[in-house]
Amino acid sequence: MGNFRFLTAGESHGQCLTAIVEGLPAGLKIDINEINRDLARRQQGYGRGGRMKIETDKADIISGVRFAETMGDPITLRIVNRDWQNWTERMSVFGEEAGEKVTAVRPGHADLTGILKYDRNDARDILERASARETAARVAVGALCKEFLAACGIQVVSQVVRIGGISVNEANIDRSMIGKGDSELNCYDSVAEELMKKKIQEAMANGDTLGGVFEVIVRGAPLGLGSHIQWDKRLDGKLAWALMAIQAIKGVEIGAGFKCGDLPGSQIHDEMFLDSESRVYRKTNRAGGLEGGMTNGEEISVKACMKPIPTLMQPLNSVDIKSKSEVSACKERSDVCAVSAASVVGEAMTAIIMTEAMLDKFGCDAMVDILEGLERYRQRVQGGL
Ligand SMILES: Cc1cc2nc3c(=O)[nH]c(=O)nc-3n(C[C@H](O)[C@H](O)[C@H](O)COP(=O)(O)O)c2cc1C
Structure with missing residues (x-):
């Protein structure tokens, strides 16, 4: 990351x-x-597990903000796990070992x-951190x-x-x-949504789980964020990395994505036209708002595919590391389908990458300078050829 990190x-x-x-x-x-609104959105969704009913996440800001305004210092966010009170012994920092x-x-x-x-003998030492509970922290950062x-x-x-x-x-x-619904x-297709819910019910009844695909959209980004000049400055690459770095995401598409492999150039590239003031416009956006690793001024569209949740109530065949025998996998309280929650995490990761790109381009000390620079830049690049 550049000047921005978390x-x-x-x-x-x-x-x-x-x-x-x-x-x-x-x-x-x-x-x-x-x-807190985004934290609540991450917890909702048809097909979520019992955990979501226990936690009602709220963030505290414990550094970096004074009188509701940032000071330029590192900002510390904290989200208390309300379930902690049921786990004090099993998750004790210095106490005796407890729990199975x-x-x-x-x-x-x-x-x-x-x-x-990591040379552990209890999968809890791994799953506690691998769990997507961690995404609550990312959603809080993304909301900032x-x-x-x-x-x-x-x-x-x-x-979704x-x-x-x-x-x-x-x-x-x-x-x-999109962005205004509940x-x-x-x-945003109520017919498909009803069918999706039925499918989730079926999976739940069978002790199974489901995955899916969500799209993240960025509106209003100026053109020229990211760069073609070096592989690690390309914004398409950074977005793909950030979305892929969400637990259970197994594929990312930008714009027409994998369809680009099927269709000829004439049906993929977004032709350019000029309006009466010599401003360039397009009739299509199959590039998903990114060309040459840079935003091109169109809406950004990135899709991510989530695999089905790995914890099944009808557990899969697995092995026991203690008895060294074949057993059914363990069951933790778990979601049946969390694609809608993942879409909120996807928004957060996208917002983080877009913020980094904006700060790289417009500086990162004071809001007033950033906004002035942005306004000047918009006038220069949007004024027509
Ligand atoms: C929002 C969200 C919720 C998730 N909920 C669960 C869950 O309840 N149970 C579970 O086993 N995995 C859940 N996962 C997926 C696991 O965290 C993930 O599959 C696991 O950490 C292994 O990582 P990998 O799938 O990227 O290989 C969830 C993922 C996301 C993004």
Whole structure:
């Protein structure tokens, strides 16, 4: 990362999750309700497990903000795990060992490889951190970034477009409404959503789990974020990395994505036209707002595919690391389908990368300088050829 960076810490059933965010400029107004709103959105969704009913996440800011405004210092966010009170002995920092060890490792999870790599004999030492509970901290960081982006006229939203093989019909979706809905699955095609819910019910009844695909959309980004000049400055690469670095994400597409491999150039590239003031416009956006590793001024569209949740209530065949025998995998309280939650995490990771790109381009000390620079730049590049 450039001038902007963040780290998260905390276990799934530990005392709290913490994030330290460095590089946000001074003079940014912060509304804690915006952060808590996204934390709540991450917890909702049809097909979520019992844990979501226990936790009602709220963030505290314990450094870096004074009188609701950033000072340019590192910002520390803390989200208390309300479930901690049921785990004080099993997750004790210095107490005696307590609770049964988790030894029947789950296929599709970090359990076995983590145990071997870190030389542990209890999968809890691995799963507590591998768990996507950690994404609550990322969502809080992403929400801070969204507040920065909003001040720059940039919005990050998402929609779920597929679950368990059931896809939305794009013709049924008014894209301008994305980000304004209150659907349980963060889906904007109500017909498809009902079918998705049925599919989730079926999976639940069978002790099975489902994955799917979500799309993250960025509106209002100026052209020229990211760069073609070096591989690690390409914004498409950074977005793909950030989305792929969400637990259970197994594929990322930018714009038309994998379809680009099927169709000829004439049906993929977005032709350019000039309006009466010599401003360039396009009739299509199959590039998903990114050309040459840079934003091109169109809406950014990135899709990510989530695999089905690895903890099944009808457990898969596995092995027990203690008895050295074949057993059924362990069961932790778990989601059946978390694609809608993942879409909120996807928004957060996208907002983080967009924030980094904005700060790289416009500096990162004071909001006033960033906004002035942005305005000047917009005038230069949007004024027509
Ligand atoms: C929002 C979200 C919720 C998740 N919920 C669960 C869950 O309840 N149970 C589970 O076993 N895995 C869950 N996962 C997936 C695991 O965290 C993930 O599969 C695991 O850490 C292994 O990483 P990998 O799938 O990237 O290889 C969730 C992932 C996300 C993004």
